[in-house]
Amino acid sequence: QSVLTQPPSASGTPGQRVSISCSGSSSNIGSNPINWYLQLPGTAPKLLIYSNNQRPSGVPGRFSGSKSGTSASLAISGLQSEDEADYYCAAWDDSLNGWVFGGGTKLTVL
Amino acid sequence: QVQLVQSGAEVTKPGASVMVSCKASGYMFNNYGVTWVRQAPGQGLEWMGWISTYSGNTNSAQKLQGRFTMTTDISTSTASMELRSLRSDDTAVYYCARLRTYGSGSYADYWGQGTRVTVSS
Numbered sequence: 001q002s003v004l005t006q007p008p009s010a011s012g013t014p015g016q017r018v019s020i021s022c023s024g025s026s027s028n029i030g031s032n033p034i035n036w037y038l039q040l041p042g043t044a045p046k047l048l049i050y051s052n053n054q055r056p057s058g059v060p061g062r063f064s065g066s067k068s069g070t071s072a073s074l075a076i077s078g079l080q081s082e083d084e085a086d087y088y089c090a091a092w093d094d095s096l097n098g099w100v101f102g103g104g105t106k107l108t109v110l
Numbered sequence: 111q112v113q114l115v116q117s118g119a120e121v122t123k124p125g126a127s128v129m130v131s132c133k134a135s136g137y138m139f140n141n142y143g144v145t146w147v148r149q150a151p152g153q154g155l156e157w158m159g160w161i162s163t164y165s166g167n168t169n170s171a172q173k174l175q176g177r178f179t180m181t182t183d184i185s186t187s188t189a190s191m192e193l194r195s196l197r198s199d200d201t202a203v204y205y206c207a208r209l210r211t212y213g214s215g216s217y218a219d220y221w222g223q224g225t226r227v228t229v230s231s
Contacts, residue, residue, distance in 0.1 A: 044224050046221070050210075051217070096172065098169065098170075101154055103154045
């Protein structure tokens with residue numbers, strides 16, 4: 001079982017807004033910034049959001065992140081077919097003294 | 111441009127060791143750490159550890175301590191990891207990534223292409 005909890009799947013239609021949640025505890029999300037990664041099938045993960053809500057250059061503005069307490073959320077607006085991928089949240093865990101990942105959410109664009 | 115190129119796939123037996131290398135280019139290697147993450151077939155991402163290319167300090171996941179070693183060679187801008195006493199559940203794709211740190215956190219901003227390691231008798 002993953003330390004961070006994500007829904008295993010999410011879906012939406014093109015143009016829709018979808019949100020993916022990530023739930024943790026006081027030792028990880030509650031006290032450290034969260035990052036989000038996207039992974040297309042058969043490829044390496046790619047950084048999507050860092051420090052809760054910062055987008056690296058090249059990541060479209062329709063991807064946004066937020067955090068409140070021990071939970072975080074990734075929102076994708078104007079959903080596109082190429083957004084179909086696995087999404088992972090990650091944060092440092094002070095108790096485990098290491099990074100922890102969510103189990104991943106498979107996003108399907110209907 | 112920043113690139114991390116990993117060594118090729120490995121097939122090995124239980125009890126053996128495996129080493130995966132990660133050659134960086136396009137940036138000052140000793141200005142960033144390197145982290146290692148693995149992904150078992152059909153599973154999610156699992157953090158393994160990180161190494162400071164500046165000091166050589168390391169930090170690894172508790173479950174791997176004792177059989178996992180990370181090293182760097184600044185002269186060749188290459189990071190390496192070795193996993194010993196391999197078991198079947200070590201079968202996974204192993205990724206290296208550049209680690210960027212800032213005041214309150216860190217993140218992996220560039221990733222290698224992955225190295226598939228298969229442990230089978």
